[in-house]
Amino acid sequence: HSNRAMWFQDFFPPNVCPINFEANTFYGIMFDAGSTGTRIHIYTFVQKSPENLPELEGEIFESVKPGLSAYADQPEKGAETVKKLLDMAIEAVPPHLWKKTPVVLKATAGLRLLSEEKAQALLLEVKEVFEESPFLVPEDSVGIMDGSHEGILAWITVNFLTGQLSGQNRQTVGTLDLGGASTQITFLPRFEETLKETPGDFLTSFEMFNSTYKLYTHSYLGFGLKAARLAILGALNMEVVDGQMFRSSCLPKQLEAEWHFGGVKYRYGGNKEGETGFKPCYLEVLKFVKGKLHQPDEIRGSSFYAFSYYYDRAADTNLIDYEQGGVLEVRDFEIKAKEVCDNMERYKSASPFLCMDLTYITALLKEGFGFRDNTLLQLTKKVNNIETSWTLGATFYLLQSLGMTY
Ligand SMILES: O=c1[nH]cnc2c1ncn2[C@@H]1O[C@H](COP(=O)(O)OP(=O)(O)O)[C@@H](O)[C@H]1O
Numbered sequence: 001h002s003n004r005a006m007w008f009q010d011f012f013p014p015n016v017c018p019i020n021f022e023a024n025t026f027y028g029i030m031f032d033a034g035s036t037g038t039r040i041h042i043y044t045f046v047q048k049s050p051e052n053l054p055e056l057e058g059e060i061f062e063s064v065k066p067g068l069s070a071y072a073d074q075p076e077k078g079a080e081t082v083k084k085l086l087d088m089a090i091e092a093v094p095p096h097l098w099k100k101t102p103v104v105l106k107a108t109a110g111l112r113l114l115s116e117e118k119a120q121a122l123l124l125e126v127k128e129v130f131e132e133s134p135f136l137v138p139e140d141s142v143g144i145m146d147g148s149h150e151g152i153l154a155w156i157t158v159n160f161l162t163g164q165l166s167g168q169n170r171q172t173v174g175t176l177d178l179g180g181a182s183t184q185i186t187f188l189p190r191f192e193e194t195l196k197e198t199p200g201d202f203l204t205s206f207e208m209f210n211s212t213y214k215l216y217t218h219s220y221l222g223f224g225l226k227a228a229r230l231a232i233l234g235a236l237n238m239e240v241v242d243g244q245m246f247r248s249s250c251l252p253k254q255l256e257a258e259w260h261f262g263g264v265k266y267r268y269g270g271n272k273e274g275e276t277g278f279k280p281c282y283l284e285v286l287k288f289v290k291g292k293l294h295q296p297d298e299i300r301g302s303s304f305y306a307f308s309y310y311y312d313r314a315a316d317t318n319l320i321d322y323e324q325g326g327v328l329e330v331r332d333f334e335i336k337a338k339e340v341c342d343n344m345e346r347y348k349s350a351s352p353f354l355c356m357d358l359t360y361i362t363a364l365l366k367e368g369f370g371f372r373d374n375t376l377l378q379l380t381k382k383v384n385n386i387e388t389s390w391t392l393g394a395t396f397y398l399l400q401s402l403g404m405t406y
């Protein structure tokens, strides 16, 4: 890959000069194998001049459901879903750049929760799909990502996209990611006190764009939204007896239904005779959340970027616009949880879990992380038309390791 300036490039506007265009555009393909879906991110970069960092020009994004972990017993079928997405990259990347375009897949909590054997079988099939493709397949192109990397890379993405990693006046923002099976919190501590009171494995130093950052980050496995539902129902890690019913005051009274998760069938329903509504639901949820998470004092007064299921549930209940996102206070989730849980009949056409999900989010923020009622959350799905996902941070890291950027 050559990024040397060509003597003639000043004679053409950059978008017209064909040689210039070809020499300076490159691609990176990053797969996110999440617990609820698999996603492809195809990033385009342009190196405008040899002395500057490549600029991110755009992204093509597509996703499929369910995630790889749903194919635990059919790894070939799982890899087939990856191949379908990879076909999009064949369309998107010009053929002469295929060999120079790296492709990587990182799996998160869904595969972390599978047995080693089943997870490896899935990853092996995916690796074969990559090897058969025309793209550049680096070492370690397929694997399970460390939870701490998930948080750090999402933090890099958001702070890069909001311009906090370059120029002066850097004011980085913390990030909150709520997945299906795990949840992450990441921020740059400002106070010495925070570093002192934080367990060592919650702090990670890394280098990016010629700066070193020491971040607070932690991934809580089993605290994603879907895993939390099972825990709240009391069904997590249970030997489910055939036909056993799990009931909760967070569900509509008359509800009785089935849910398939991790290859197990669960029957669940409302408290037919007993209580329902926000109060009993919050108490149920607290039993699962309280005392389980580290609470750094410093975050109480700062604002955070929040995405994934925080975003989805806020959009589902019109707390924010689905396209634009918006700014909320922590208490807005509680107000909405009360409204939904105390009027469950009115909301049951949406999702029977809406009350439980909103109550869990409220409890996670307040009692889990220890945020204040008025802590501000910036709900964001895209910045400058780029998805706020750890995948962009991971792609920077990949390009850096391949010597395509620095
Ligand atoms: O790139 C993305 N764009 C939009 N939403 C995303 C993206 N990546 C993840 N999500 C959201 O993340 C949530 C699901 O989490 P995921 O399946 O990644 O679980 P995990 O992180 O626990 O493995 C959903 O709310 C989904 O919409």
Ligand SMILES: [Ca+2]
Binding pocket: 034, 035, 108, 179, 180, 308
């Ligand atoms: Ca995720």
